Amino acid sequence: MSHDPGLPARTRLALAAAASARWASRAAGRGKGSMIGGLVAAKVDPSIMSRLGAGRRTALVTGTNGKSTTTRMLASALAGVAPVATQADGANMDAGIIATLSLTREKPLAALEVDELHVPHVSDALNPEVLVLLNLSRDQLDRVGEINIIERRLREGIARHPQMTVIANCDDVLVTSAAFDAPNVVWVAAGASWVGDSVSCPRTGEPIIRSADGQWRSTGDESFHRPTPDWWFDDENVYGPDGFIAPLKPAVPGRANRGNATQAIAAAVTMGATPEAAAHAVGTVEEIAGRYGVTQYGEHTVRMLLAKNPAGWQEALSMIDQDAPGLVIAVNGQVPDGEDLSWLWDVRFEAFESMKVVASGERSADLGVRLLYAGVEHTTIPDPLRAIAACPPGRVEVLANYTAFRDLGTALEREAR
Secondary structure, three states: OOOOOOOOHHHHHHHHHHHHHHHHHHHOOOOOOHHHHHHHHHHHOOOHHHHHHOOOEEEEEEOOOOHHHHHHHHHHHHOOOOOEEOOOOOOOOHHHHHHHHHOOOOOOEEEEEOOHHHHHHHHHHHOOOEEEEOOOOOOOOOOOOOHHHHHHHHHHHHHOOOOOEEEEEOOOHHHHHHHOOOOOEEEEOOOOOOOOOOOEOOOOOOEEEEOOOOOEEEOOOOOOEOOOOOEEEOOOEEEOHHHOEEEOOOOOOOHHHHHHHHHHHHHHHHOOOOHHHHHHHHHHOOOEOOEOOEEEEOOEEEEEEEOOOHHHHHHHHHHOOOOOOEEEEEOOOOHHHOOOOHHHHHOOHHHHOOOOEEEEOOOHHHHHHHHHHOOOOEEEOOOHHHHHHOOOOEEEEEEEOHHHHHHHHHHHHHHHO
C-alpha cells in the first residue's frame, strides 16, 4: 500500500488497488493497465480525483476537435515552468484522468485533456486554474447529444469556478457563449472553419449575422457579439498582449493547428510561461498518438490523419496532399465512432474529384454511396491494409475515423515487426 502520509487511508488503499490492477493487466498481456487502474481506484475511493489534484496547478483542455494536439502543445509549453502531468494516450474521461494523476504524483502542474461532457464535474474535482475551450460542434449524436445542451452545461460548470481563467476561441459562437459571463476570459481568435452548428444564437435562438472580416453578432441580443481577441495568428506569426509577436511554426499541419497552438500559448502564458518560450515549444510537437505520423508499409509511405465528426473531417480533408498517388478513407460505425453515420452527407467530399480514392472500413459501402453522389472516382476495399496495398507505390494519405484509425495503426505496427 502507498504510505503517503498526506493522503487518507482510503485513498492510499485505492492507489494500491490500482497498482495491483495495472500489474495484473500487464502480466496478462492486456496492455499497460492504466485505464483499469483508474477505474479500480475510483471504485475504492470515489473522491480520489480531487485528492490527487489537491495542491496542483491544473489546466483543462476541451472542445469537439483538437483536444489531444492542444494538450500536448500546452504540456510542452508549460514544461519550462515546472514538471507537467499529462495523458500520454488521450484518455480524457474520469478513469484516464485519475490514472494520469496517480502515476505523476510528484509533478506540480497538470495539463489534462477532458471530454466535453466531463468538464463540469472534473472542474469541480480539480478546481483548475485554466480551462481551454477550443470549439464546439456536432459530434456523435448517439453519444454526446444536442450541442446546445453541451454549451449550457459548460456555461453552468464555468459559473461555479469564478477564479478560473477561461482561454476561449472568440471565433466560435458556442464557445463564446459558454465563456461570455466568466469574470476571467482570455479571448483567442483561433478560427472557425465549420459554422454549420452555430447559425442561431445559443442564448436567444435568433440568427447569427456574420461579416466578411470574421465578425459575428446575435440579432436577438446586441450585447452578444464576437469579442476583441487578446491573441491571434496569421500565416507567419502569433500575436498577443502588449505588442507581442513571434514566429508560429507548428510541426503539425493545417490552419486549425495554428489556432490550437495559439490557444496553447495563451494558456501557458496565463500559467507563468514566457510568451517567447511558449511560442517556440508548441512547434516541437510533431506526432500525437499516431496522428500525422508516417509509416512505411511495403512500397507505400503511409501518413495517417484522424477525423471524428463533420468539423474534424472538413479540417482533415484540407490537410490531404492532393498530389499523393493514393488516398484511403476508412470509416467504421462502432460505438466509439457513433453508429449513426448520417454526418457523412455534411462533409464536402467533392474536393477529391481529381483524386483516385479507396473507400474502406466496416462502413465502406455507406462511404462509397456518399462518394458516388459527390462525383468522386473510387473503389471499395473494406480491409484498410488491402486498400493501402491497392494504391500505386509511394505516398498514401489515410483519413480514418476513431476505431478505423486505431485498428489500422495496430495492424501497421504488427506488420512492421
